[in-house]
Amino acid sequence: MxxxxxxxxxxxxxxxxxxxxxxxxxxxxxxxxxxxxxxxxxxxxxxxxxxHNGNKSLIHPHVPSTDPLAGEIADKNATTSDLYFxxxxxxxxxxxxxxxxxxxxxxxxxxxxxxxxxxxxxxxxxxxxxxxxxxxxxxxxxxxxxxxxxxxxxxxxxxxxxxxxxxxxxxxxxxxxxxxxxxPFIPNVEGLSEWNENIPHSILHSKYFESPNTYRGKTVLVIGNAASGVDISTQLSTVAQQVYVSVRDLDNIGFQNDLIQYIDLIERYDWKQKSVVTKSGDTHDNIDVVIFCTGYxxxxxxxxxxxxxxxxxxxxxxxxxxxxxxxxxxxxxxxxxxxxxxxxxxxxxxxxxxxxxxxxxxxxxxxxxxxxxxxxxxxxxxxxxxxxxxxxxxxxxxxxxxxxxxxxxxxxxxxxxWDKELTYERSVSGELKGKRLQQLVDHVKKLRSEGKDFELPQ
The missing domain is CATH 3.50.50.60 (FAD/NAD(P)-binding domain)
Known part of the structure; x- marks a missing residue:
């Protein structure tokens, strides 16, 4: 036929x-x-x-990154695999x-x-x-x-x-x-581009994050507390000296990790002092790395x-x-x-x-x-x-x-x-992931107390 x-x-x-x-x-x-x-x-x-392939460390974002056609900045020795990581x-x-x-x-x-x-x-x-x-x-x-x-x-x-x-x-x-x-989307905030120019590669996006263990002893500011922000900040809290997470609404943070300090939106970056000023006027100093978990x-x-x-x-x-x-x-x-x-x-x-x-x-x-x-x-x-x-x-x-x-x-x-069974499973998926995140936080606390690097629990 x-x-x-x-x-x-x-x-x-x-x-x-x-x-x-x-x-x-x-x-x-x-x-x-x-x-x-x-x-x-x-x-x-x-x-x-x-x-999962390619060396992320060889590719860098424009800071800020607000143009969908701007592309990325590649080191001279980056291969095609690196470019398309x-x-x-x-x-x-x-x-x-x-x-x-x-x-x-x-x-x-x-x-x-x-x-x-x-x-x-x-x-x-x-x-x-x-x-x-x-x-x-x-x-x-x-x-x-x-x-x-x-x-x-x-x-x-x-x-x-x-x-x-x-x-x-x-x-x-x-x-x-x-x-x-x-x-990656990295918003244009006062002082951010100057920070990036003077302290290269200390401003990145979740796309370029690979392992929390390279940030041992550092003070890290994570921008955003959606899925990637929660996951990355949780992993970082294993080894970082201090993790800040900037959120839009301090009264509605969502999932929280008590190893992390939550702060409101950043309005100004000062590379000379390695500090940020929030919307409420608070200043936070000695920040080594800023990771934007702000979507694409x-x-x-x-x-x-x-x-x-x-x-x-x-x-x-x-x-x-x-x-x-x-x-x-x-x-x-x-x-x-x-x-x-x-x-x-x-x-x-x-x-x-x-x-x-x-x-x-x-x-x-x-x-x-x-x-x-x-x-x-x-x-x-x-x-x-x-x-x-x-x-x-x-x-x-x-x-x-x-x-x-x-x-x-x-x-x-x-x-x-999408019958009743599948729809119900979808309806409780957030709650189920919340329980998993709490397990990860408990796991992180144990690793941190023992001075170990982060790894997923077995």
């Missing part, structure tokens, strides 16, 4: 991490014959964020249980710790990649996409291979799955489009996925405070059904109205992509409803179905 012809025959996927792999699998499982499903990964291995760090474990993180038909191996460390997640992603029908998908590593542009109704994709050769390939549709943990900017320097502007959001999106005016351009996993693997499958399942010609999108006007409604409800800028429970579960369910309303649940990739 001959497969039907798809709406878009040649598909390029930018990024070989959890999102890009989910998109490739979803396309490969469609009951149509695509001419090409090509995944481009600029690093030497798949895995995206979870592939991952933002995860040595002692990183997940902040979501592995049962929630799983792709639908691919659970983590039995016996996996609730919050697996980074190497276990990377192995899991490798195993998932092995389930993709590879006779239908081409994954190119060491392939850096430098330009994506629509020219005469065809998407031109420029690809550099191993920094040696370059080619221009043509596609009918493009899926952007390059992640949003590449370009959306950055797609290869994309010749105005959907990225200041870097706080991607514009003109229908359902956080489809470009309103040209749905042959789609995005996977732009959302924040979500569960990346299930999100990627939910979005990719819808994209694949549309690209194959099975799913029918509403008109441009309806897509525009939907986008404007989302903007009105969520707000523009950094708020637009911010979800979290229960909004994320509602979103996953909504995408599945869109598919089901057109009678398209099968055949094709089916994302996790």
């Amino acid at each position: 001959t497969k039907a012809q798809p709406l878009f025959s040649r598909i390029a996927i930018v990024g070989g991490g959890p999102a890009g792999l989910a998109a490739a699998k979803a396309l490969a499982m469609e009951p149509v014959e695509f001419a090409a499903i090509d995944v481009f990964e600029r690093r030497d291995h798949i895995g995206g964020l979870w592939y 991952s933002a995860i760090y040595k002692f990183m474990e997940t902040n979501i249980s592995h049962s929630l993180m799983s792709y639908r038909d691919d659970p983590f191996p039995k016996g996996t710790f609730t919050f697996p460390e980074r190497s276990k997640v990377w192995k899991y992603i490798e195993d998932y990649a092995a389930t993709i029908p590879h006779e239908m998908v081409n994954i190119s590593k060491n392939s850096n996409v430098t330009r994506v542009e629509k020219v005469n109704k065809v998407w031109e994709v420029d690809v550099e291979i191993d920094d040696k050769s370059s080619s221009c390939l043509e596609y009918d549709a493009v899926i952007i799955a390059n992640g949003h943990f590449n370009t 900017l959306y950055s797609m320097p290869f994309l010749q489009s105005d959907v990225i502007k200041e870097g706080t959001q991607v514009y003109d999106l229908y359902k956080q996925i489809f470009n309103i005016y040209d749905p042959s351009l789609t995005f996977v996993a732009l959302l924040k405070n979500i569960i990346p693997m299930p999100l990627s499958e939910s979005q990719s399942a819808l994209i694949a059904r549309y690209y194959s010609g099975r799913y029918e999108l509403p008109s441009v006007d309806e897509r525009q109205k939907s986008y404007e409604k989302d903007l009105a409800e969520k707000g523009s800028g950094s708020k637009f992509h911010l979800y979290g429970y229960p909004l994320d579960v509602e979103y996953y369910r909504h995408l599945q409803e869109l598919i089901d309303k057109q009678g398209l649940r099968t055949p094709g990739l089916v994302a996790p179905i």
Whole structure:
């Protein structure tokens, strides 16, 4: 039996991490014959964020870092692996249980710790990649996409291979799955750039953090107390002389570690005194290192489009996925405070059904109205992509409803179905992680009392 012809025959996927792999699998499982499903990964291995490789110490941020196109500053001896290092760090474990993180038909191996460390997640992603029908998908590593542009109704994709050769390939549709943990956001605060100029490499971002044990005996200021801020400051409190954490609201700190002193927002940096002045007028001296845990900017320097502007959001999106005016351009996993693997499958399942010609999108006007409604409800800028429970579960369910309303649940990739059991697990995930963090704090106190370096508890 001959497969039907798809709406878009040649598909390029930018990024070989959890999102890009989910998109490739979803396309490969469609009951149509695509001419090409090509995944481009600029690093030497798949895995995206979870592939921990490269020497972070050779790459430095601009300070401040507020331009999504500014790039980074590399030392002369930095290799390609160093340039494209991952933002995860040595002692990183997940902040979501592995049962929630799983792709639908691919659970983590039995016996996996609730919050697996980074190497276990990377192995899991490798195993998932092995389930993709590879006779239908081409994954190119060491392939850096430098330009994506629509020219005469065809998407031109420029690809550099191993920094040696370059080619221009043509596609009918493009899926952007390059992640949003590449370009660090470091705000412009009085005195910060002068500090960085006079005490080089003492201002960094969580992206460049590798191990707490290099900060033994130092006074470290961490900016931010969200997931990375909590984790990094907890690890640092094992060996640092003093850890300060700057938060927006001292009355609503969230998780706290009594080895840490919490202070309010920093309004001024003074490199001569190595001091900071907070919003309330307090001064804190003798600071050796400042680590910004302040998130990332959306950055797609290869994309010749105005959907990225200041870097706080991607514009003109229908359902956080489809470009309103040209749905042959789609995005996977732009959302924040979500569960990346299930999100990627939910979005990719819808994209694949549309690209194959099975799913029918509403008109441009309806897509525009939907986008404007989302903007009105969520707000523009950094708020637009911010979800979290229960909004994320509602979103996953909504995408599945869109598919089901057109009678398209099968055949094709089916994302996790958010029944009562899975939704309950999501609802208590924050509480469960809070208990794990308290275990880590108790572990840190023991290590500190014994003068030992930080390591994850066995």
